[in-house]
Amino acid sequence: MSNKLFTFHKIVAGCEEGSRKAWEAFLADYTPIVFQLSDVYFGFSPQKQNDFWRDAVAQLSANNFDTLKRFEHQAEREFLMDLRDFLLEEGAEKLDPALDSAETPRPTPEAVLGLLKGLPLLDQEVLFFKLCGYSDATIEKILVTTPAVAQKGLERWRAEYPALLAVSDDRCVWPAAWGVVLRTARKAKTEGCPPLRHFVRIHEGGFQWHEKEPAEEHVTGCLHCLSRWTALREIWHWRKQAKPRPADEIEALLSALPLRTETKARKTLFKRMFG
Ligand SMILES: [Zn+2]
Structure with a gap:
């Protein structure tokens, strides 16, 4: 299903109106990303993953699409970051710490800070993605550079997590413990933290070096x-990689939504938005 005729803004506005067509586009675009994140961060079975997304979609649309309306609407990347935060919060509730790998020390926020301390930004990015559960092959695609360049970081990685050296799947070995680290990180915002828009502009190459440097230093x-x-790099990578899901899967998800009946008056409004 191609959504190239719909812009991100039109799709979200249509979703908030309960338009079936807009939700079809939304689900076609974002279901592959959601399943990708779920594979990495939750490791759910295919059935559980489906149920999780269907429930999440129902929640996004509850109370006249209240949760969806709270997400950042200015640009797609920021919107996807809010969607990602929402999903990670919801998914974390369903994780069982007993299923985390016990073969290697489970990460805590303090241990992660210790591991990253003093390293250059690229090394920190590589280590963070490895902690998330990403394989070197995927990290290379996300960062568009080989993780092998992060030599200092990798030295520490080999010393701290020798059991994880052979990881080749994109799957976190301790979803529950890592979920706690991510939640702690989400809540650790300070007044000095640059707005997300700055990061988006840096990633898009729209920042001058004298603006870029302090922001990158803060990130480290x-x-x-x-x-x-x-997360910004990750979500955009999966957005670009997204492969369509089967139509019956999207159809089943649509059934969880309070879609409006397309009356004549509504159709006129729909035409104005999508025509
Ligand atoms: Zn900060």
């Missing part, structure tokens, strides 16, 4: 910002 000393900085 702030778990909240490193988490957002890497």
Whole structure:
């Protein structure tokens, strides 16, 4: 299903109106990203993953699409970051710490800060993605550079997590413990944290070096910002990689939504938005 005719803004505005067509586009675009994140961060079975997303979609649309309306609407990247935060919060509730790997020390916010301390930004990015559960092959695609360049970081990684050296799947080995680290990072925002828009502009190459440097320096000393900085790269990578899901899967998800009946008057409004 191609959504190239719909812009992000039109899709979200249509979703908030309960338009079936807009939700079809929303689900076609974002279901592959959601499943990708769920694979990495939750490791749910396919059935549980489906149920999780269907419940999340129902929640987004509850009370006249209240949760969806709270997300950042200015640009798609920021919107996807809010969607990601929402999903990670919801998913974390369903994780069982007993299923976390016990073969290697489980990460805590303090241990992660210790591991990253004093490293250059690129090394921190590589280590953060490795802690998330990403394989070197995927990290290379996300960062568009080989993780092998992060030599100092990798030395520490080999010393701290020898059991994880052979990881080749994109899957976190301790979803529950890592979920706690991510939640702690989300809540650790300070007044000195640059707005997300700055990070978006840096990633898009729209910042001057004298503006870029202080922001990047801040990221290397702030778990909240490193988490957002890497999440921005991650979510955009999956957005670009997204492969369509089967139509019956999207159809089943649509059934969880309070979609409006397309009356004549509504159709006129719909035409104004999508025509
Ligand atoms: Zn910060």
